[in-house]
Amino acid sequence: MATDLRTLRDSEWDNWYGKLERAFGGVAEAPEERGLYRELTALDRSLGVWDGAECVGTAGAFPFRVSVPGGAFVAAAGVTMVSVAATHRRRGILTGMMRRQLDDVRGWGEPLAVLTASEPAIYGRFGYGIGTRKATVRIESQRVRVEAPAEADRVRLRYVEVAEAAERCESVYLRTVGTRPGMLARLPGWERLPLLDPERDRGGASPLQCVVAELGGETVGFARFHVKPESAHGVDCSTVLVREVTAVEPAAYAALWRFLCGIDLTEIVECGNLPVDDPLFSLVSDIRRCDVRVRDSMHVRLVDVGQALEARTYLTPVDVVFEVADAFCPWNEGRWRLAGDAKGGASCKRTEEPADLALSVRELGAAYLGDASLLELAGAGRVRELRPGALAEASVAFGSAVAPWLPHGF
Ligand SMILES: CC(=O)SCCNC(=O)CCNC(=O)[C@H](O)C(C)(C)COP(=O)(O)OP(=O)(O)OC[C@H]1O[C@@H](n2cnc3c(N)ncnc32)[C@H](O)[C@@H]1OP(=O)(O)O
16 A cells, blocks of 8 residues: 655644654653653654554654864754654665655755664665764773872862753753764753653663762863662672763863762763763773773764765865765765865865765765774775875875764764
8 A cells, every 4th residue: 555755744743753652662751751852853854654544654853963073063954763663664664754854854955964773774775874983881880990180189079959950061061062073053952851861761770860060169060870779699789870971171070980980889880872082981990891882873974965075174185086876865976076174174066087086975974073984994895995095195184083972862
């Protein structure tokens, strides 16, 4: 039976979102979480697929701006809430939604689309590359010291109720937005996301706790975390589950991690989302007792290759011609000459000149924010060097001084 793909209507949201929840297992989100996503949904940027009266496909796109190397914020569709009913899977419904969505994103004039994937294998076929990664860490905190600089002793730490500290924490967070490529400019309403704390999602851990860090009377950092009480044979061995540590002063950052690793009756500290070059890894006395794993985080798609490549700066001078393959968005296909450096901006225009490097739009997405290097991708056979020297030149230029990072999901 033919299905109908169209923009979501206000009256359909509840049913539509329920079908999304079902595709993720069918456990309804807590009312406060559902309510927030109801407010954040951009209806005119959301799609539903209908089989008669039944909703069988969902997809949304938040109107984000993403920080890129050089500090600019680039308009990006934040692809989200993607699902297809299990009764209708593998018959092209996702492909239809991705087709319509990328055409829409192009029409909205947004050079990028970004997403976090439930499974990394889904989106490569639509031109997404893994543009940021994240580190997860599990610290044996009884065996690991946090070797904080002396300045950390001047930092004052205080417990504050999460809600009471929310505004202060948000202003610290806002000072960090844009310090790494991959961060999202804050849109109204999103400041509520880190405060969500549904009891059913705690898995036996405490309600969210907050400690703020002050230096010279000013709030310069905060940590939000849960403690999960555990004991074995009468010995307490609880786990600290870190949701977020943010600071604008290195001393405060170190003081907060020293605090988290020193809470009485706890033995493990876990954090699920850190930049891969997080300073924490240089603060700990024994990195081997910190189980660090790296995962994909934000997947990036260049919807308009020329605009996207012009929007960032390049670590070192670069002048290369790319031969770009993009079967799903053929308007990007062909040769582009990119010339730019760290300060003067960049130009990326169509050219008839011979190509120096051949790759697909997926590799450009992986390298765009400075995460994967073009050399690394060439090692996997995914970038071909056609002019000797072009690969090293472009690879260094595409780098970022700090690893790109997405601080929160969407
Ligand atoms: C940004 C986000 O929201 S991520 C969340 C994604 N949603 C989920 O994971 C919820 C549960 N899963 C689902 O809802 C669905 O299985 C989806 C959305 C992942 C796929 O929807 P479908 O309509 O079945 O995909 P569709 O039929 O268009 O598949 C297109 C191609 O992708 C492949 N594909 C689809 N899903 C997957 C997957 N999970 N892993 C690997 N390949 C996949 C298909 O095999 C097909 O390949 P082909 O073109 O070579 O034949």
